[in-house]
Amino acid sequence: MDPAPRAVPFRIPDRLEDWLPTTAVDFETIIGLEVHAQVLTLSKMYCSCSADYADAPPNTHVCPVCLGLPGALPVINRSAIETTIRTGLALNCAVPLHCKMDRKNYVYPDLPKGYQISQYDLPLCIDGALSFEVDGKLRTAGITRVHIEEDTGRLVHVENADGTSSSLIDLNRSGVPLMEIVGEPDLRSPDEAREYLIALRQMLRYIGASTGNMEEGAFRCDANVSTRTKDGSVVGPKVEVKNMNSFRAVERALRYEEQRQRQALASGGELVQETRGWVEAEGVTVSQRTKEMAHDYRYVPEPDLPPLEITSAMVEPIREGLPELPAARRDRFHHEFGLQPAESAQLTSERAIADIYEAALGVEKPVERAKATANWILNDLMGLARARGLAADALPLTAAQIHDLVTLVQEGKITGRAAKELLPQLNETELPSAGAERLNLLSLEDAHLVRDAAQAAIEANPVVVSDYRGGKRAAIGRLIGETMKRTGGRAKPDAVRAQLVALLDNE
Numbered sequence: 485m486d487p488a489p490r491a492v493p494f495r496i497p498d499r500l501e502d503w504l505p506t507t508a509v510d511f512e513t514i515i516g517l518e519v520h521a522q523v524l525t526l527s528k529m530y531c532s533c534s535a536d537y538a539d540a541p542p543n544t545h546v547c548p549v550c551l552g553l554p555g556a557l558p559v560i561n562r563s564a565i566e567t568t569i570r571t572g573l574a575l576n577c578a579v580p581l582h583c584k585m586d587r588k589n590y591v592y593p594d595l596p597k598g599y600q601i602s603q604y605d606l607p608l609c610i611d612g613a614l615s616f617e618v619d620g621k622l623r624t625a626g627i628t629r630v631h632i633e634e635d636t637g638r639l640v641h642v643e644n645a646d647g648t649s650s651s652l653i654d655l656n657r658s659g660v661p662l663m664e665i666v667g668e669p670d671l672r673s674p675d676e677a678r679e680y681l682i683a684l685r686q687m688l689r690y691i692g693a694s695t696g697n698m699e700e701g702a703f704r705c706d707a708n709v710s711t712r713t714k715d716g717s718v719v720g721p722k723v724e725v726k727n728m729n730s731f732r733a734v735e736r737a738l739r740y741e742e743q744r745q746r747q748a749l750a751s752g753g754e755l756v757q758e759t760r761g762w763v764e765a766e767g768v769t770v771s772q773r774t775k776e777m778a779h780d781y782r783y784v785p786e787p788d789l790p791p792l793e794i795t796s797a798m799v800e801p802i803r804e805g806l807p808e809l810p811a812a813r814r815d816r817f818h819h820e821f822g823l824q825p826a827e828s829a830q831l832t833s834e835r836a837i838a839d840i841y842e843a844a845l846g847v848e849k850p851v852e853r854a855k856a857t858a859n860w861i862l863n864d865l866m867g868l869a870r871a872r873g874l875a876a877d878a879l880p881l882t883a884a885q886i887h888d889l890v891t892l893v894q895e896g897k898i899t900g901r902a903a904k905e906l907l908p909q910l911n912e913t914e915l916p917s918a919g920a921e922r923l924n925l926l927s928l929e930d931a932h933l934v935r936d937a938a939q940a941a942i943e944a945n946p947v948v949v950s951d952y953r954g955g956k957r958a959a960i961g962r963l964i965g966e967t968m969k970r971t972g973g974r975a976k977p978d979a980v981r982a983q984l985v986a987l988l989d990n991e
């Protein structure tokens with residue numbers, strides 16, 4: 485028998501400080517994520533139109549198939565299928581022998597055919613898992629399925645000069661292949677959801693399956709969130725949260741939704757199964773539709789496409805072609821090069837960076853060099869890349885340039901300080917050795933020049949000198965700095981110290 489309906493639905497107070505204390509109740513948050521990722525292919529899912537439409541004028545990458553004209557017949561993009569299988573394998577999924585395409589019917593202006601070709605009961609990949617770290621602890625979440633579908637067009641809403649508004653449709657995106665990656669409800673906090681998403685995006689980028697660019701819409705995420713008490717006495721309904729357009733938005737929306745549901749349950753209020761949209765500007769989720777209004781997609785098998793048989797002859801070469809995946813590479817960097825876990829994680833966050841790092845080490849990869857190279861990339865080059873607005877997977881120097889830089893410093897031909905000065909001034913492919921010569925930054929080998937600079941530093945700082953001679957031996961640090969400055973950072977610190985000690989102690 486159903487419990488009696490509750491009279492007054494709980495309303496969230498406007499001010500955070502008016503919210504009920506919910507820590508007294510042992511709540512648990514259940515989160516499952518659905519990610520749509522654009523598959524990196526040359527052409528669209530079912531026609532030969534180019535999928536690279538980013539800078540194209542509206543409605544120029546279209547044909548009868550992706551315009552949904554009557555009689556046009558789809559042809560499956562083999563590369564999209566292979567990339568989806570590659571994704572499934574990287575996520576430890578099984579790839580069933582049989583799969584098929586289905587029509588998902590709904591009416592919306594961005595969907596020219598009136599249905600989307602998707603997969604219903606026989607997806608390409610099933611039963612996988614993804615591991616990620618939260619606060620240094622390893623967590624694993626299940627992957628329910630990975631299936632292939634096609635993207636819709638894009639609606640653009642514009643204000644006209646006469647005050648009216650129009651909705652325009654751009655079908656360049658219509659028919660671009662999308663993977664839907666459905667996660668099990670294994671996530672227990674907004675933090676876990678964020679780390680899961682970051683790990684998933686990293687994986688897709690490692691295997692070249694998707695750009696994972698969230699701002700450009702190539703990586704989108706919806707969440708299913710529910711709340712229950714840990715003893716299982718109260719279980720809230722599942723709420724779907726949409727409209728989150730950045731990692732930060734996902735985390736904020738989930739944090740809000742977690743609190744909203746706890747508030748409602750703690751006050752004996754009512755939660756309903758519904759879809760809610762995240763409103764970024766206000767920092768809240770709002771109800772979009774309830775279960776009664778939910779779509780009935782009337783899935784039917786796609787009659788214009790044959791069912792697919794995915795044999796091991798197709799799957800095994802894809803499995804063998806998988807690159808070293810992020811977690812394995814991170815662990816290898818830690819053990820092989822003696823890097824700290826955080827350093828290894830940062831260097832392997834993007835495959836391209838990890839590739840440059842290993843190429844810069846050279847063939848023998850000595851540990852000394854491995855640490856020095858990691859330090860230059862993490863402490864200097866990544867900062868320079870950010871300052872120049874480079875992509876997250878780009879460095880301002882090539883592997884050959886980095887190799888040359890580390891050699892120069894390790895052989896003492898340039899001081900660390902001069903090298904830092906050199907880096908932003910290097911021409912595009914110029915080797916640091918050539919750049920240091922051009923900019924006169926090579927170490928001072930001339931002992932006379934070092935002595936002159938040390939002498940000048942001593943004369944210019946009588947107070948520091950008397951401190952030193954009075955027993956404050958640490959004062960020499962000031963003089964080393966002063967001398968270095970006078971040589972433009974080109975003198976070797978050891979030589980400067982020796983010269984200063986000789987001058988100071990022999991007078």
Ligand SMILES: [Zn+2]
Nearest residue numbers: 531533547550
């Ligand atoms: Zn087309």
